[in-house]
Amino acid sequence: MTEHDDLHVAAPAEVREEVCSTVRLEDVYLSFGDHDVLRGISFGVCQGDTLCILGGSGVGKSTILRIILRLLPPTRGAVLVEGRDITACSRDELLKLRQRMGMVFQGSALFDSLSVRDNVAFPLREHTCLDQDEIESRVDEVLSFVDLDPGDVLDLLPAELSGGMKKRVAIARAIVHEPPILLFDEPTSGLDPITTRTIDELILKLRLELGVSAVVVTHDLTSAARIATEAALLLDGEIIFKGTPEEMHDSELEYVRAFLE
Amino acid sequence: MSEASARRAAAQLTRDAVFRVALSVQEYFALLARLLRACVTRPFYGRALILQMDTIGVASLFIVLLTGLFTGMVLALQSAVEMEQFGATIYIGRVVGASAVRELGPVLTALIVTGRAGAGMAAAIGAMKVTEQVDALRTMGVDPVRRLVAPRFLAALIMFPLLTVIADLVAILGGMLIAVAKLGLTPDLYIRSVYSVLSENGFIFRYLPIDLVQGLGKPLVFGALMALTSCYYGLKTSGGTEGVGQATTRAVVVSSVLILATDYFMTQIVLVLFL
Numbered sequence: 001m002t003e004h005d006d007l008h009v010a011a012p013a014e015v016r017e018e019v020c021s022t023v024r025l026e027d028v029y030l031s032f033g034d035h036d037v038l039r040g041i042s043f044g045v046c047q048g049d050t051l052c053i054l055g056g057s058g059v060g061k062s063t064i065l066r067i068i069l070r071l072l073p074p075t076r077g078a079v080l081v082e083g084r085d086i087t088a089c090s091r092d093e094l095l096k097l098r099q100r101m102g103m104v105f106q107g108s109a110l111f112d113s114l115s116v117r118d119n120v121a122f123p124l125r126e127h128t129c130l131d132q133d134e135i136e137s138r139v140d141e142v143l144s145f146v147d148l149d150p151g152d153v154l155d156l157l158p159a160e161l162s163g164g165m166k167k168r169v170a171i172a173r174a175i176v177h178e179p180p181i182l183l184f185d186e187p188t189s190g191l192d193p194i195t196t197r198t199i200d201e202l203i204l205k206l207r208l209e210l211g212v213s214a215v216v217v218t219h220d221l222t223s224a225a226r227i228a229t230e231a232a233l234l235l236d237g238e239i240i241f242k243g244t245p246e247e248m249h250d251s252e253l254e255y256v257r258a259f260l261e
Numbered sequence: 262m263s264e265a266s267a268r269r270a271a272a273q274l275t276r277d278a279v280f281r282v283a284l285s286v287q288e289y290f291a292l293l294a295r296l297l298r299a300c301v302t303r304p305f306y307g308r309a310l311i312l313q314m315d316t317i318g319v320a321s322l323f324i325v326l327l328t329g330l331f332t333g334m335v336l337a338l339q340s341a342v343e344m345e346q347f348g349a350t351i352y353i354g355r356v357v358g359a360s361a362v363r364e365l366g367p368v369l370t371a372l373i374v375t376g377r378a379g380a381g382m383a384a385a386i387g388a389m390k391v392t393e394q395v396d397a398l399r400t401m402g403v404d405p406v407r408r409l410v411a412p413r414f415l416a417a418l419i420m421f422p423l424l425t426v427i428a429d430l431v432a433i434l435g436g437m438l439i440a441v442a443k444l445g446l447t448p449d450l451y452i453r454s455v456y457s458v459l460s461e462n463g464f465i466f467r468y469l470p471i472d473l474v475q476g477l478g479k480p481l482v483f484g485a486l487m488a489l490t491s492c493y494y495g496l497k498t499s500g501g502t503e504g505v506g507q508a509t510t511r512a513v514v515v516s517s518v519l520i521l522a523t524d525y526f527m528t529q530i531v532l533v534l535f536l
């Protein structure tokens with residue numbers, strides 16, 4: 001049992017199937033030539049839920065995030081973000097829909113040439129009319145939210161940060177414009193157990209305090225158990241299990257048992 | 262392997278290569294179309310433009326000055342050897358002026374700046390691509406063509422002609438150094454000689470010497486080619502740090518070849534239309 005077990009309250013299964021359309025994939029396929037990367041992926045994420053997509057390396061977990069953002073167009077199927085099909089919208093609509101999401105990349109993807117301040121302020125400078133003071137104040141606020149001292153890190157470049165700090169700055173950048181949907185690609189890979197726990201708690205805090213919906217791609221079962229309200233297990237481009245972490249833990253499916261053990 | 266199957270394999274390889282080239286050309290022009298749209302519609306990135314003008318222009322100034330100076334000096338030296346035989350050294354300014362303004366100034370400046378700034382562009386964008394920073398831009402609703410390519414493209418359009426004018430002037434001055442120090446010409450005679458060659462091909466709009474227009478039109482095109490090609494290869498980078506190196510090399514090689522080939526065709530067009 002983790003200290004957050006009581007927080008794993010997902011919508012009932014029938015509700016998940018019917019109305020969970022904050023992010024919804026319907027029968028999504030992705031192929032490169034003869035190679036099928038994803039085959040018939042379908043799931044929905046309810047408002048305020050955290051879906052963890054688990055699976056081994058190279059099964060297409062991160063590809064799902066890229067499809068949700070339309071960094072990759074699916075071969076077929078629909079990808080709905082807040083009810084709008086992101087695969088069928090115009091370029092301008094796509095840019096607006098992407099602003100409704102925040103993405104934390106596996107390698108953090110902070111802009112090398114910009115300081116922490118400018119990295120975090122970037123989405124605000126791009127998409128809002130806030131003045132400099134308001135931007136500075138918002139940057140301080142989100143850096144404090146991710147447990148970084150603005151005074152210590154604001155003027156540092158990404159190369160001067162540790163792995164855990166980079167992740168936290170990346171999360172700060174992803175939430176600074178208050179998107180209702182967050183996507184995490186392996187948020188704890190390469191981090192030590194203590195930093196991993198800190199990042200997990202931060203993701204939980206985002207759900208509990210800000211009510212964001214999240215899709216987290218990970219192969220870290222401990223992290224998934226801490227943060228997920230729902231888990232999906234991917235094998236060879238197909239979802240072979242979907243349910244709450246508890247249901248996954250109790251599953252009799254052979255691959256699920258093998259993966260958990 | 263039989264001869265027939267070897268022929269089939271060779272034909273397949275050729276088809277694949279042709280397909281890849283056709284696809285690259287299509288992507289190149291698609292990028293150009295998106296770039297032109299980004300250059301004339303909001304939002305504009307003024308700060309990024311100034312930064313790129315500094316990177317392309319100011320940072321390349323020293324090497325362009327050196328290139329211009331030594332080009333002018335060597336032109337004068339080489340020409341003097343031949344012209345002294347006919348007692349025609351007073352026409353050294355004509356040779357240096359015409360060569361520098363029409364061809365060597367624009368082409369050498371373009372090649373030097375491509376080697377420096379073009380490689381930098383491809384490497385910078387390529388590194389951003391492989392570390393997912395380009396994807397990060399896209400996920401934040403920012404068009405990478407608008408944010409990364411347009412400022413570099415516009416900066417190259419502005420800075421290439423300016424650098425070329427500077428290179429031309431310094432080359433003419435370099436030629437004058439040799440003409441005065443080694444051949445005993447007066448500066449006045451040398452400058453008159455330069456002016457006479459630049460004005461003898463006539464003028465466009467009454468006041469603009471055709472040679473000058475030709476000499477300034479070329480760097481505009483060369484700058485556009487260099488920026489577009491370098492950014493194209495940068496955005497296509499894949500395969501980690503090794504991919505960045507390959508993209509950088511391809512950017513410089515393809516840009517240089519395009520610049521040299523375009524120079525020939527532009528010269529041909531000017532000769533047909535105006536002379």
